[in-house]
Amino acid sequence: MTWCGRVALAANSAATRTARNDVLSRYNALTLDEHSDLLSHIKVEAAGMRPPEIPDEIFEYYFSVDAMLAHPFLVSYIRPAIRFAESYGFDFGRTPIITSPGLTFGGQAIPLAATGLKVAEIPLGLVFLMREIGRGILNLHNSIAEHRRNEIEAFAEACVDLARLLYEPAAKVYELSSQKFRGTSLKSKLFSAQTTHVIAVFVILHEAGHIFLQHELNQITRDQEFAADIFAVEAFRSSKKDPKFNVFYDLALIYVCDLFSIMELEFAVNGGSLLGYPSFAERRDNLLSHYRPAPDVVAAIEAFRAQLAKFAPQS
Numbered sequence: 001m002t003w004c005g006r007v008a009l010a011a012n013s014a015a016t017r018t019a020r021n022d023v024l025s026r027y028n029a030l031t032l033d034e035h036s037d038l039l040s041h042i043k044v045e046a047a048g049m050r051p052p053e054i055p056d057e058i059f060e061y062y063f064s065v066d067a068m069l070a071h072p073f074l075v076s077y078i079r080p081a082i083r084f085a086e087s088y089g090f091d092f093g094r095t096p097i098i099t100s101p102g103l104t105f106g107g108q109a110i111p112l113a114a115t116g117l118k119v120a121e122i123p124l125g126l127v128f129l130m131r132e133i134g135r136g137i138l139n140l141h142n143s144i145a146e147h148r149r150n151e152i153e154a155f156a157e158a159c160v161d162l163a164r165l166l167y168e169p170a171a172k173v174y175e176l177s178s179q180k181f182r183g184t185s186l187k188s189k190l191f192s193a194q195t196t197h198v199i200a201v202f203v204i205l206h207e208a209g210h211i212f213l214q215h216e217l218n219q220i221t222r223d224q225e226f227a228a229d230i231f232a233v234e235a236f237r238s239s240k241k242d243p244k245f246n247v248f249y250d251l252a253l254i255y256v257c258d259l260f261s262i263m264e265l266e267f268a269v270n271g272g273s274l275l276g277y278p279s280f281a282e283r284r285d286n287l288l289s290h291y292r293p294a295p296d297v298v299a300a301i302e303a304f305r306a307q308l309a310k311f312a313p314q315s
């Protein structure tokens with residue numbers, strides 16, 4: 001293991017220990033049958049997902065079954081997501097929120113095979129990229145707002161790279177992202193924490209939304225996809241009703257729409273077939289027509305989308 005790898009692992013391990021224990025303790029509420037159903041589900045999804053030449057410690061920490069139960073890169077967002085859902089009037093109860101190495105780009109909510117326990121699953125590759133997406137979104141907005149032309153181009157390209165990575169298997173995402181983004185400046189890491197927070201919590205709440213709204217999980221419809229998006233945003237907004245938080249809610253809406261703009265880029269190229277399922281662009285438009293934000297908010301979302309579109313792959 002490299003020196004840098006060892007230091008990063010130790011730092012992350014210490015910083016997330018409390019949140020990990022917190023998330024792990026939620027599994028105590030499961031029955032023994034549900035627990036073993038969950039573990040065998042994860043084992044199937046994790047099979048063959050080990051990146052080549054990865055040290056055992058890193059594998060254990062980021063790719064093992066234990067890691068999927070309470071991923072160190074996701075745990076800090078699980079508690080806030082639970083709090084938001086509760087303030088919106090829903091009880092997370094025993095719903096596990098796990099990470100899946102078998103999924104790319106989008107999460108899912110599914111019933112487990114043997115017990116029917118409903119589980120929210122977030123793709124491992126997305127979890128690895130969450131912080132980079134937060135950085136990419138904030139940096140591109142900042143450079144657009146300050147008319148820094150060279151930076152606009154560089155950050156738009158970085159977002160396009162992220163869009164491509166989101167459709168790769170988690171092991172490849174891990175390898176490529178650890179090479180590609182090592183040099184990100186500390187300043188940009190600090191300021192983008194909130195952006196990352198919004199995106200991560202939204203992704204969790206969307207999957208939880210399918211469960212709370214009692215959607216037929218094996219056959220999610222177009223309208224239910226839109227409904228889960230609205231659920232996630234509403235839950236997010238429910239904890240603080242004071243109008244002084246509106247500035248923050250506008251920003252959150254921008255970040256979520258940006259996430260859709262990023263995901264949309266590769267959807268037509270690498271994504272699944274639509275099969276009546278809404279595209280990410282439609283999901284973004286649905287949020288905009290539902291919330292009807294102020295013109296400057298719409299303009300920011302559109303400027304972001306337009307910059308990415310310049311680098312869009314040819315479908």
Ligand SMILES: [Zn+2]
Pocket residue numbers: 206207210220225228
């Ligand atoms: Zn969904």
